[in-house]
Amino acid sequence: MFLCHVVGTWLNEQRHYYYPGFREHFRYPWRKRVLEEEVEIMAEIEQEERQTYMYFQDRSREFGFNGLSLLHRLNPLYQFDILNDTVFDAMHLLPLNVVKNHFSKLLSGEVMDERELACKLKQMPWTTDYKSSRLPNDLEGIGYWKAEEYQKLAFPASEFVLSGLLSEDEYTVWAPVPRLVEFVFNAGRDGWTEDMIQKFKCLSWRYCILMEEHYGTQACVVNLHNLIHFHEDISRFSAPDNYWCTQFERAVSRYVQQSSNRKYLEKTFARKESQREFLKFQQSAGHLDAGRPSRSPKFNREKVTYCTIVHSMGLSVSVYLQLINIYFLLFVSLLNFFV
Ligand SMILES: [Zn+2]
Numbered sequence: 007m008f009l010c011h012v013v014g015t016w017l018n019e020q021r022h023y024y025y026p027g028f029r030e031h032f033r034y035p036w037r038k039r040v041l042e043e044e045v046e047i048m049a050e051i052e053q054e055e056r057q058t059y060m061y062f063q064d065r066s067r068e069f070g071f072n073g074l075s076l077l078h079r080l081n082p083l084y085q086f087d088i089l090n091d092t093v094f095d096a097m098h099l100l101p102l103n104v105v106k107n108h109f110s111k112l113l114s115g116e117v118m119d120e121r122e123l124a125c126k127l128k129q130m131p132w133t134t135d136y137k138s139s140r141l142p143n144d145l146e147g148i149g150y151w152k153a154e155e156y157q158k159l160a161f162p163a164s165e166f167v168l169s170g171l172l173s174e175d176e177y178t179v180w181a182p183v184p185r186l187v188e189f190v191f192n193a194g195r196d197g198w199t200e201d202m203i204q205k206f207k208c209l210s211w212r213y214c215i216l217m218e219e220h221y222g223t224q225a226c227v228v229n230l231h232n233l234i235h236f237h238e239d240i241s242r243f244s245a246p247d248n249y250w251c252t253q254f255e256r257a258v259s260r261y262v263q264q265s266s267n268r269k270y271l272e273k274t275f276a277r278k279e280s281q282r283e284f285l286k287f288q289q290s291a292g293h294l295d296a297g298r299p300s301r302s303p304k305f306n307r308e309k310v311t312y313c314t315i316v317h318s319m320g321l322s323v324s325v326y327l328q329l330i331n332i333y334f335l336l337f338v339s340l341l342n343f344f345v
Contacts, residue, residue, distance in 0.1 A: 009089050010036035012231060014067070015223060023067065026226040028214040028234075041087050048074040093239045094232055096190050096246035097255070101156035103229040104213075105183060109159070111221065112180075113148075118171040120145070126167040127159075136162075153252075160187040179220045182213040186233075194245050207237040 014023030052073040080086035
């Protein structure tokens with residue numbers, strides 16, 4: 007991510023900061039933040055003794071930092087730049103933010119017939135691959151939907167279910183989203199070309215500009231702004247599935263199921279994790295040992311048998327060759343004798 011010096015606009019009705027001006031800033035980009043300048047501010051906030059909630063809130067609003075990040079300790083090691091070398095997570099940015107927010111706007115604004123949408127979702131002809139995991143079939147349970155449902159709703163379902171449901175203007179605003187999701191979760195899984203990255207950049211900017219012009223300043227949340235930086239991560243670090251959080255989120259669902267004493271949760275998890283790591287290590291060590299002599303009697307027996315066969319085969323072949331050699335010498339000497 008490349009963070010820029012954006013100036014937030016405070017809206018009193020929403021009691022929130024917003025970051026508008028996409029059309030203007032596409033042509034005249036915001037100034038990028040430079041680590042050397044920002045580190046001084048981070049350190050100053052870190053060392054400040056008046057650590058009250060109001061103070062932090064004011065400083066956080068003004069500069070966007072709450073102190074000096076621990077990750078900055080990596081900077082002397084290999085020039086790790088906390089502002090530029092960290093990435094946005096595709097799962098949280100696209101399905102759980104852009105798609106979810108847009109759909110909740112559509113559903114709350116009564117711009118489409120909700121019952122017809124539910125009906126069309128049930129009629130969606132899913133392929134076998136998609137059917138193997140979660141599907142956005144049940145619109146009534148939208149409150150329990152995970153990232154996967156929102157992802158599949160955006161692409162491939164939305165173009166099927168929203169056709170005829172949305173007005174032309176609403177559909178024009180929504181149109182870039184299925185392509186963005188398709189790029190990240192489908193086409194991009196086979197690799198990204200420079201052309202794909204440029205198209206993704208244009209789609210992101212188009213979506214942000216249309217959102218601002220259609221829904222106003224209150225649509226310009228910071229996550230919408232982050233979308234315009236997403237292609238920079240892909241340019242620098244390749245496909246987002248190399249570094250997204252999906253697999254870690256799946257591990258979280260496993261941790262939640264883990265029974266614990268409800269007292270020292272961290273300790274319980276830490277112990278279970280160390281046991282799991284140990285078992286994993288033991289299994290991999292078992293694989294590594296497969297080619298070496300082992301102390302277990304069973305393995306020794308196999309090894310001995312194997313060695314004996316190989317050894318005896320080698321011996322018999324050498325004996326056989328020596329016999330041929332002797333017979334050949336005898337034959338040559340007999341020939342000499344008769345001639
Ligand atoms: Zn920015």
